[in-house]
Amino acid sequence: DSGVTQTPKHLITATGQRVTLRCSPRSGDLSVYWYQQSLDQGLQFLIQYYNGEERAKGNILERFSAQQFPDLHSELNLSSLELGDSALYFCASSVEPWDRADEQYFGPGTRLTVT
Amino acid sequence: GQQLNQSPQSMFIQEGEDVSMNCTSSSIFNTWLWYKQDPGEGPVLLIALYKAGELTSNGRLTAQFGITRKDSFLNISASIPSDVGIYFCAGQLSAGGTSYGKLTFGQGTILTVHP
Numbered sequence: 001d002s003g004v005t006q007t008p009k010h011l012i013t014a015t016g017q018r019v020t021l022r023c024s025p026r027s028g029d030l031s032v033y034w035y036q037q038s039l040d041q042g043l044q045f046l047i048q049y050y051n052g053e054e055r056a057k058g059n060i061l062e063r064f065s066a067q068q069f070p071d072l073h074s075e076l077n078l079s080s081l082e083l084g085d086s087a088l089y090f091c092a093s094s095v096e097p098w099d100r101a102d103e104q105y106f107g108p109g110t111r112l113t114v115t
Numbered sequence: 116g117q118q119l120n121q122s123p124q125s126m127f128i129q130e131g132e133d134v135s136m137n138c139t140s141s142s143i144f145n146t147w148l149w150y151k152q153d154p155g156e157g158p159v160l161l162i163a164l165y166k167a168g169e170l171t172s173n174g175r176l177t178a179q180f181g182i183t184r185k186d187s188f189l190n191i192s193a194s195i196p197s198d199v200g201i202y203f204c205a206g207q208l209s210a211g212g213t214s215y216g217k218l219t220f221g222q223g224t225i226l227t228v229h230p
Binding site for chain 1: 148150155156157158159160163203205217218219220221222223
């Protein structure tokens with residue numbers, strides 16, 4: 001158990017819908033990262049937050065957005081869902097994103113299926 | 116963007132055999148990490164490497180950070196059935212006091228161990 005929790009574990013929804021994925025980082029971790037894992041793209045970084053502020057963006061679509069709340073949990077919002085958005089979405093957390101690269105601990109993921 | 120080439124894509128070995136896999140990049144990284152992912156779970160950190168040339172062990176696992184900073188190797192000695200899973204390398208780039216934080220992942224090596 002990494003200490004990172006994600007809900008829900010599974011999500012099935014229809015095209016065009018909007019969903020929210022939730023992540024709670026490990027106790028004491030201030031930085032949260034979101035990743036998407038699909039069969040064709042592998043593990044791709046989406047976005048990073050540190051202490052409530054966006055720090056880095058990766059291959060995140062405009063239909064997707066995220067935020068980190070004062071209690072440090074984070075939510076990833078996916079809207080206008082398409083079949084290709086079906087994937088595993090992972091959240092990871094680390095203590096802080098300073099110059100020395102830190103170690104990220106991954107949650108169990110949310111499996112999103114868009115039908 | 117940065118690409119990591121991980122090889123081999125898959126390995127089928129007998130219990131007790133040693134395993135080697137590697138990752139190469141077209142550009143340098145300041146940190147290399149190796150993760151293992153079991154089906155339906157998030158990646159679990161195995162080893163983190165922070166210095167070029169560094170050799171680090173974690174039980175039967177040994178990893179090395181290449182001198183050129185463009186590659187890394189993972190060796191598993193005396194494999195056992197529970198070593199089965201997908202192994203990912205990941206590179207992280209940090210610069211000038213601000214860590215980008217994001218990880219770039221290889222495509223993964225699927226390891227199967229026959230008893």
